[in-house]
Amino acid sequence: MPEGDTVFRAAYRLHAALADKTLVRSDFRIPSLATKDLSGGRIDRVRAAGKHLFVDLTGDGGRALSIHSHLMMDGAWHVYRPGQKWRRPGHRARVVLRTADTEAVGFDLGVLQLTADPAGVVAHLGPDLLGAQWDPAVAAANLAAAPECPLGPALLDQRLLAGIGNIYSNELCFIAGVHPATPVSAAGDLDRLVDIAHRLLTQNALRTVRVTTGDRRRGRELWVYGREHRPCRRCSTIVRRSAITIPPVTTDRVIFYCPSCQPARTVSPSF
Numbered sequence: 001m002p003e004g005d006t007v008f009r010a011a012y013r014l015h016a017a018l019a020d021k022t023l024v025r026s027d028f029r030i031p032s033l034a035t036k037d038l039s040g041g042r043i044d045r046v047r048a049a050g051k052h053l054f055v056d057l058t059g060d061g062g063r064a065l066s067i068h069s070h071l072m073m074d075g076a077w078h079v080y081r082p083g084q085k086w087r088r089p090g091h092r093a094r095v096v097l098r099t100a101d102t103e104a105v106g107f108d109l110g111v112l113q114l115t116a117d118p119a120g121v122v123a124h125l126g127p128d129l130l131g132a133q134w135d136p137a138v139a140a141a142n143l144a145a146a147p148e149c150p151l152g153p154a155l156l157d158q159r160l161l162a163g164i165g166n167i168y169s170n171e172l173c174f175i176a177g178v179h180p181a182t183p184v185s186a187a188g189d190l191d192r193l194v195d196i197a198h199r200l201l202t203q204n205a206l207r208t209v210r211v212t213t214g215d216r217r218r219g220r221e222l223w224v225y226g227r228e229h230r231p232c233r234r235c236s237t238i239v240r241r242s243a244i245t246i247p248p249v250t251t252d253r254v255i256f257y258c259p260s261c262q263p264a265r266t267v268s269p270s271f
Helices: 004-018 136-144 151-156 166-176 190-204
Strands: 025-028 042-049 052-058 064-070 076-080 093-098 103-107 111-115 240-244 253-257
Touching (some): 004 042, 004 103, 004 190, 151 166, 166 190, 166 253
Antiparallel strands (some): 052 064, 076 103, 093 103, 240 253
């Protein structure tokens, strides 16, 4: 799944390319929307809500409508000039939106739908880390309301707070000095944790390279994610990779951690 800052950047770029322009062509390449034609509609804005992306437009008849998409694992939005060669094969395109001077293509989108109720689509989400209405107190309270859930998977639960993916989940656990399998009730200062999460995503929102260590040099951007079998940047202990399964979900959550900096705990740490 993408991180919230990935979707934020995609929305930012699409908004810059499409906002206040009229669609001269729309081409939906999925069966449920194959007959839909939004040409003549005016694009009002493109925005992210957690990991969801909305293209809000006013239809030719004045009706408000949103194109809702979710990247899931492999999705991406690209912006091209009309006639420019696409960077992915055409059979992977799910939607093409064309204005007089721009072509936006959604490839491999995991979710694609039209909705007249975009707020209802994301009503289940917790506070959006990159949203204008970000509320850290509610986010911390939501986490605290899941005391038995391991911290790593809890941070991934979009109903508690929206925008964290597996990279940030692992990096935040390391920064907090908490093993990802530690129950939320034993994870320490949740207010500080959500503040760190907000600062990291905000700092990375418009960066092309995600950085959690403060070091932008290539290969030094992250603390533990993807660094199994390599020494911890703090203590040189070898970083480990494991997995957590949380019933009823059967899919494993991959975790990366330093056994020395993030020991398993049964009591609340201070950090």
